[in-house]
Amino acid sequence: MNNKAGILGIGSYLPEKIIDNLYFEKTMDTSDEWIKTRTGISERRIANDNEATSDLATKAALKAIKCAKLKPENIDLVIVATATSDMVFPSTACIVQNNIGATKAAAFDMSAACSGFIYAMTVAKQFVENKVYQNVLVIGAEVLSRVLDYTDRTTSILFGDGAGAVVIGNVEFGGILSTYLGSDGSGKEFLNIPAGGSKLPASQNTIDNKLHTIKMAGNDVYKFAVRIMGDASLKALEMANLKTCNIDYLIPHQANIRIIEASAKRLKLNMDKVYVNLDKCGNMSAASIPVALDEAYRLGKIKKGDNVVLVGFGGGLTWGSSVVNWSIQGGKNE
Template sequence: MNKKAGILGTGSYLPKKIIDNFHFEKLMDTSDEWIKTRTGISERRVVDENETTSYLSTKAALEAMKCANLNPQEVDLIIVATATPDMIFPSTACLVQENIGAINAAAFDISVACSGFIYAMTIAKQFVENNTYKNILVIGAETLSKVLDYEDRTTAILFGDGAGAVVIGEVNEGGILSTHLGSDGKGKDFLSIPAGGSKLPASKETVENKLHTIQMSGNDVYKFAVRIMGEASLKALELANLDANSIDYLIPHQANIRIIEASAKRLKLSMDKVYVNLDKYGNMSAASVPVALDEAFKQGKINKGDNIVLVGFGGGLTWGASVINWSIQGGKYE
């Protein structure tokens, strides 16, 4: 029999510091009402100067392992999806490996921006199903506050920090039914951090021109996202031999409430079947989907046997969607 890969446990971690919209009224020409109306965001979490992406990742990973009743020595592989690693190398995943004492685990990062968690989960699925690894930690984590220009109204108000994690392993029933991934490099300039790599190494000029911060063409990203979120979800459902009527719950990337509402409309879902925490956390890039997934599970919105759709989009441009038949009972949290 072919192995089935599924989620064995979930976890998340959010920094304690909260920045609300009124904070930005002091920095730029904006208002709480304008931000809420345009984005749906009321506040976001931000790390302090001592908190790193690996720190957030470690906290989320430990919670996911607890939920899955997994010891560190039983972890075979750690994949961290992040656009804000602690450093270029070593990988953030290796730092997590040391922090949690996963002495038997391989570790690597992937950089797919906001689609990263679904990409990483897809990789983990293959490793479990082909019997390469048994227990895989998949983490989406970001400290985006460290790469923002707080004078840029188009980006500063949108992003927050956080981490979410899952343990992927073999399940007897249900599991990850399908995944669909895609990319379009023609949109590479719509959402990027231009400097810091081999094309534009750090220099006096790149720092002065703020090229180490997030640059975004908001209208282009919005038009792309409204189209691709629904399309990707439908493709993943098709691969799972299901249709939109089979969806019990949708967990979308938390970028903009209007994008989320458009996705739900495309799938003919009422908003009570869609998880939204955008108002509390803003866009956490690769962390958005796993944090929302963990919260939805903790709150009892996801139950064993439910068909869950995860969907996201991000810089690259990239996108990904997955259909999961939920395999674990709630009540695992103290």
């Protein structure tokens, strides 16, 4: 039996509420044209007041389990990649484990910001290929709208909420051909939420200074991202013994359209081989890649046997990439 880990099922969930660029035109010094030109974003999904990260993750998880033709009790491990956990502890993964009825599963969260899904998928791959677990549920989920300063136009316009999930298990065909992870903690100040941890616990000062919201050095992050997205993709291809000409589809982290276009150019890909939902979803951090991957699959853009490159970057600084030979049948109109 081929002991290769791959994606057995996939699903995603987006909240119903939409905030478009006109909202920001009314509340700060910006415009729809300015936002679109610099980011590629037209709108983003926002969770309802009664929706937490675990709620979005639960809905995506159930869809992925159904797609894999499994039941919740077949899941051995739940990993949730998120920067917006429901609470400090217990983990959001434990809450999801209970919500879906995965009574036999262990559970933990993964913290790697926007790279979190690929980090979590890499961990799942090891568990499956080392025969520790048979079916691992990997979820990228975020409610970033709760950690934004809506007076800061450099960050508030960028982010949205959502969740995507995959079930990783043994596949007879294809599978996860390679994964590559990296980090550079010297860039920790470029993208972070300063307060809320042991260094700066909640206080009147941290609240007054909005230190519980996302802070970003935009130019530094942009320069880093343009370089690392291409470098990481090429490294994952090299590890899989493939070249850029072998790429059938690219699913990049949805942070900025100019970063995505630069990555495609580096990989010598036409944009028709790149999936972009940034315009309608914004940057969903750890949820960006799995949501985009699910949408591309459902639209029939990814077919069984395709080589799909996943690549992302995030706070840490972190980055991750993977080459997946797609193993699920179906897709369009499923």
